[in-house]
Each structure stands twice: as structure tokens, then as C-alpha cells.
Amino acid sequence: MHRKIWNGSFDKRPAVIVRCAGVSDVIAAVKFGRASGLPVAVRSGGHSFPGLSVADDALMIDLSPMKGVRVDPERRTARVQAGVLLGELDKETQAFGVAVPSGIVTHTGVAGLTLGGGIGWIMRKHGLSVDQLVSVDLVTAEGEFVKASVDENAELFWGVRGGGGNFGIATEFEFRCVPLGPQVLAGPVFWPMEQSGEVLRFYRDWVAEAPDELMTIVVHRKAPPLPFVPVELHGKSVVMVVCCWAGDLDEGEKFIRPLKEFGSPVADACLPKPYLTHQAMFDPSFVPGRWYYFKSCDVAELSDEIIDITVERSLQISSPLTSFPIWQLGGAVGRVGEDETAFNGRKAGFTYNIGACTETGEGFDEEREWVRSFWSALAPWHEGVYMNFLGDEGADRVRESYGPKKYDRLQALKKRYDPDNFFRINQNISPS
Numbered sequence: 001m002h003r004k005i006w007n008g009s010f011d012k013r014p015a016v017i018v019r020c021a022g023v024s025d026v027i028a029a030v031k032f033g034r035a036s037g038l039p040v041a042v043r044s045g046g047h048s049f050p051g052l053s054v055a056d057d058a059l060m061i062d063l064s065p066m067k068g069v070r071v072d073p074e075r076r077t078a079r080v081q082a083g084v085l086l087g088e089l090d091k092e093t094q095a096f097g098v099a100v101p102s103g104i105v106t107h108t109g110v111a112g113l114t115l116g117g118g119i120g121w122i123m124r125k126h127g128l129s130v131d132q133l134v135s136v137d138l139v140t141a142e143g144e145f146v147k148a149s150v151d152e153n154a155e156l157f158w159g160v161r162g163g164g165g166n167f168g169i170a171t172e173f174e175f176r177c178v179p180l181g182p183q184v185l186a187g188p189v190f191w192p193m194e195q196s197g198e199v200l201r202f203y204r205d206w207v208a209e210a211p212d213e214l215m216t217i218v219v220h221r222k223a224p225p226l227p228f229v230p231v232e233l234h235g236k237s238v239v240m241v242v243c244c245w246a247g248d249l250d251e252g253e254k255f256i257r258p259l260k261e262f263g264s265p266v267a268d269a270c271l272p273k274p275y276l277t278h279q280a281m282f283d284p285s286f287v288p289g290r291w292y293y294f295k296s297c298d299v300a301e302l303s304d305e306i307i308d309i310t311v312e313r314s315l316q317i318s319s320p321l322t323s324f325p326i327w328q329l330g331g332a333v334g335r336v337g338e339d340e341t342a343f344n345g346r347k348a349g350f351t352y353n354i355g356a357c358t359e360t361g362e363g364f365d366e367e368r369e370w371v372r373s374f375w376s377a378l379a380p381w382h383e384g385v386y387m388n389f390l391g392d393e394g395a396d397r398v399r400e401s402y403g404p405k406k407y408d409r410l411q412a413l414k415k416r417y418d419p420d421n422f423f424r425i426n427q428n429i430s431p432s
């Protein structure tokens with residue numbers, strides 16, 4: 001059971017699974033890994049798209065039992081252990097009216113998400129997860145405990161804010177918390193997918209003026225049978241603009257009104273609701289154990305050509321479970337200097353996360369082909385890719401996701417902290 005990860009298309013059998021309850025277990029596991037010579041896979045939330053938290057015949061270091069979260073309401077910080085999931089963190093922070101910027105599905109791991117950057121509903125207002133990171137505790141490839149922050153091991157701290165699990169096993173994170181909620185104005189507005197061209201053209205002009213309080217994700221899919229979707233839409237192809245307004249609700253109503261009045265939406269579930277409810281909105285679309293395949297890219301803008309391709313390809317979706325998000329970036333994310341963290345792509349306009357899903361292996365190959373072909377059609381406009389959205393795409397794509405300058409700097413750090421590439425079952429930065 002512990003070898004299972006979120007993406008059901010991976011069925012790997014590690015030789016040994018070590019379930020860690022604390023830092024001393026992690027140190028012992030790393031030392032055992034070195035002594036045994038087994039390849040090492042590290043698992044926190046188990047949500048790696050390409051299944052990199054488990055491997056055949058490997059030592060799997062499983063941090064999921066490490067569930068500690070401690071919010072300090074006076075200092076407005078949160079200490080979070082590596083096995084914590086986003087929903088578990090949100091529950092604790094919202095008890096104090098604060099939040100840590102994270103992602104959009106509650107069962108994703110804080111650790112893997114943060115080590116890659118962390119994009120989500122409040123990033124345009126409050127930045128990425130790594131932009132609120134104060135410090136991180138790590139166990140290195142030598143089994144040594146180190147801390148990294150702006151004042152301590154600063155280069156390592158730069159690298160873990162986007163460089164993934166290449167430099168050590170993160171055992172605990174300390175974040176600044178931001179004030180939030182408990183209510184946000186959030187949820188989807190729906191149109192028939194045939195109208196996607198007009199909706200996307202309106203949308204791109206409307207979001208160009210959006211304040212940081214607003215974050216949106218556009219989703220094309222067959223409408224799922226969920227309580228907030230009218231029954232007559234179930235199974236019909238729709239385009240949704242999903243909003244999250246993290247600020248004054250009346251101002252949000254005013255700004256979002258033109259969207260709700262554009263054309264003739266077939267449903268509107270964008271309403272004031274608890275942040276915790278909105279954070280869970282996509283959970284039923286990304287159920288653990290189903291088969292998933294993703295390919296991603298950033299684009300600078302939603303040009304007419306990109307919109308035309310998006311509409312044409314979306315109308316070809318056949319699986320009722322396939323649901324792919326287009327993320328609006330910008331705001332606070334783009335105001336942090338590109339060199340301040342290893343996370344790359346702060347100036348991108350939108351992220352395409354073209355993903356397909358089937359219940360089992362049946363029909364999976366066709367859906368995967370649809371993803372690949374859609375992604376290739378966008379190739380002339382690719383601007384980079386978010387490392388956490390990479391699949392198993394090879395060393396060149398990892399390098400591309402950081403760009404050559406950042407990659408070289410990350411490589412120098414890797415040489416220093418993991419010259420033998422002990423941590424290599426990941427989006428790997430090779431030491432040589």
C-alpha cells in the first residue's frame with residue numbers, strides 16, 4: 001500500500017520502504033541507502049506527475065508520516081513537516097485567519113510543491129510558496145542535518161527554492177503566513193465549449209487589467225457530475241473561467257461582474273465561500289489512483305493563434321475525466337527578481353498544463369496522444385516550463401526549464417552538496 005502514489009499509471013515495486021517519523025529516521029535511511037548501494041526515491045505527498053517518488057528495486061524514503069504543523073500566530077509563521085499535505089496545512093493556518101500560498105488540490109504534498117516553487121490561488125497577491133519560505137531543514141546526501149535560510153547556507157537556500165529534491169531531503173519548512181479569508185469570492189463561470197474562442201478573447205483582455213487580488217484558471221472539459229454543476233450540463237463540453245479573489249469581497253464582485261455578464265454563461269458558481277472550500281474545488285477532478293499524463297509549457301500571452309489551437313484541441317477531448325488548466329501568472333510572482341530564487345519563469349504570462357486522465361489503462365494511450373499532439377501544436381509559442389509540471393522528459397528539458405544560466409548555478413550547488421548524484425530519482429540536475 002505504501003508504494004502506491006497518486007498517479008495510478010505507475011506500479012513500481014521498491015526493494016525497501018522506510019517510513020520516517022522524524023529527522024533521525026531520515027538520517028538513518030540516508031546512511032542505509034549509502035551503505036546498501038540501492039537507488040533512492042524520496043516520497044512526501046506522492047504527487048510527482050512522472051511518478052518520481054517511487055522506483056523499482058529502490059530504497060523508498062517515505063516522509064508521509066511526518067505530519068507536524070505548528071502555526072505561531074504572533075510571529076505569523078508556520079513550521080511544517082515534510083509529510084504534510086496542502087489541505088492539512090490550510091486547516092491549521094485558517095484556524096488563525098492566515099494562509100501559506102500553495103497549490104490548488106488539497107492532497108498534494110507541501111514538500112515537493114514547495115521545492116519546485118508552488119503556484120496557486122493566492123500567488124498573484126502573495127507570491128509563490130517559496131516566496132514566503134523563511135527556512136528549510138535538510139538531510140544531505142552524507143546524512144548530515146543542515147539548515148538553509150537567507151542568513152545560513154544562503155546559496156543552498158536559493159537552490160531549494162525551485163531546484164527540487166536535488167540537494168537533500170527537506171524534513172521541515174518554515175513559512176511566513178499571510179492574512180486571508182476566511183471568505184474568498186471564488187469558483188467557476190461556465191460557457192459551452194463551442195464558445196471558447198469568444199470567451200478566451202474576452203478573458204485575455206479582461207485579465208490584462210486584473211489587480212493582484214484576482215487569480216484565474218481556465219479549464220476545458222466535459223462538465224463533471226458535481227453538486228455545483230447544474231444537472232443539465234453534466235457530460236457536456238464546457239469552458240470554465242475559475243476565479244479566486246483574495247481581497248475585499250465587494251471590490252471582487254465589481255471586478256468580476258463583466259466576466260459573469262459576458263455572452264450567456266450557462267452556470268455561475270463564483271460566489272463568496274470559505275477559502276478552505278475553494279481550495280478543495282479541484283479535488284474531485286484529480287482523484288488519486290486514476291491514470292494521468294501531462295505535458296506543460298509557458299506562453300507569453302494568449303494570442304489569436306494560441307486561442308484557435310486551444311479551442312480546436314479542447315473540442316477533441318474524449319475522456320469525461322480529462323480536465324486541463326491554463327493558469328494565469330503575473331502579479332506578485334513577477335515582481336520577485338528572476339535571480340532571487342531557482343524557480344524559473346516569473347515573467348511568463350500563462351502556464352498550459354495539458355493533462356489527460358482515464359479511470360484505468362483503458363483508453364489511456366489515445367488520451368496521451370491527444371496531450372502530446374496538442375502540446376506540439378503550441379511548440380512555436382513555448383516559453384519554458386515549470387519544473388514541477390515536467391513529465392519524464394529527459395535531461396535537456398530539465399535544463400530548459402531552468403535556462404542555461406540558472407542550470408549552471410544549480411549544477412555547481414549539486415556538485416557541492418551531492419557530487420555522487422545520490423539523489424537522482426527526481427527532475428535531475430546532474431553534478432557533471
Ligand SMILES: Cc1cc2nc3c(=O)[nH]c(=O)nc-3n(C[C@H](O)[C@H](O)[C@H](O)COP(=O)(O)OP(=O)(O)OC[C@H]3O[C@@H](n4cnc5c(N)ncnc54)[C@H](O)[C@@H]3O)c2cc1C
Pocket residue numbers: 006041042043044045046047048049052053063082102103104105107108109110111112113114115116117118119120164165166168169170171286388389425426427
Ligand atoms: C493533483 C495535482 C495537483 C497539483 N497542483 C499543483 C499546484 O496547484 N501548484 C503547483 O505548484 N504544483 C502542483 N502540482 C505539481 C506538484 O507541485 C508536484 O507534483 C510536486 O512535486 C508534488 O509534491 P509531492 O510532495 O506531493 O510529491 P512527491 O511525489 O512525493 O515528490 C515529488 C518530487 O519531489 C521530491 N521530494 C518530495 N519530497 C521531498 C523532500 N521532502 N525532500 C526532497 N525531495 C523531495 C521527490 O523525490 C520527487 O522527485 C500538482 C500535482 C498534482 C498531481
